[in-house]
Amino acid sequence: MQEDRCLVSCIHEDVIQKITGVSEPNEYLERLAQLFKVLGDPTRVRIIYALMQHELCVCDLAHILQMSQSSISHQLRLLRQNQIVKKRREGKIMFYTLADDFVTKLFVLGMEHVRNETYKEYK
């Protein structure tokens, strides 16, 4: 925690008042963080990217990503719980698709940024 002296010298109370006023309910910010967190893993990104192209079964995904069926299944569960993907059974096979097109929008937007990055600079 910051000390008391800090309160006197550096905090810009006026600005803080203004910000606190417009503050988004913390619950939404929490959920937003959770959403990005789910998207913030290479395996899950690759799963989502594959599903952006076509509906796929667990086995296909394991084959495409060259990973175990178990780990793919674990990740799909997470994606399901967060309503990123949904599944449909056809006999023994489970087919997965994106739950809606909003993730695609996020991906397109994020990809734009990532493509324009030059290199990670560290100031």
Added chain:
Amino acid sequence: MQEDRCLVSCIHEDVIQKITGVSEPNEYLERLAQLFKVLGDPTRVRIIYALMQHELCVCDLAHILQMSQSSISHQLRLLRQNQIVKKRREGKIMFYTLADDFVTKLFVLGMEHVRNETYKEYK
């Protein structure tokens, strides 16, 4: 890894061929995951949300989030390294702002989704 029998019975080779063809360079997908990962933490989301309202110093942020100045500083470093925020010195004080308006776009889009969520369903 999946076993050989799986290759015969369940993998949809035609679809996989098609997907592998349009595959985004893995480097970009990796960076996209990294981007979402940085955004996927409650503290960092709250920092970004505050900076969306106004330029702020480390001390202000610590005050607003009710967290230690040290942990805010650590998080700001991460955000800086990923080009989410940038800083500007004014005497002893460091002022932080969002590096560009792209994160705001991502937030607005993500927020739309999060607001419409009913509850986490678990199938």
Added chain:
DNA sequence: AAAACAATTGAACAATTGCTCATATAATAA
């Protein structure tokens, strides 16, 4: 010069995460 202060950073530690392995479930085939 020394003291004060805003911010940064490295080390340490608990908590979380993603994978593997083994097992369980659910649908189909024999």
Added chain:
DNA sequence: TTATTATATGAGCAATTGTTCAATTGTTTT
């Protein structure tokens, strides 16, 4: 029924993460 197959899941473990604490840096004040 029993065997096979596709997927799901729980436990365990190594790796990563976010915070705290202590020390340091860079700037201003005295």
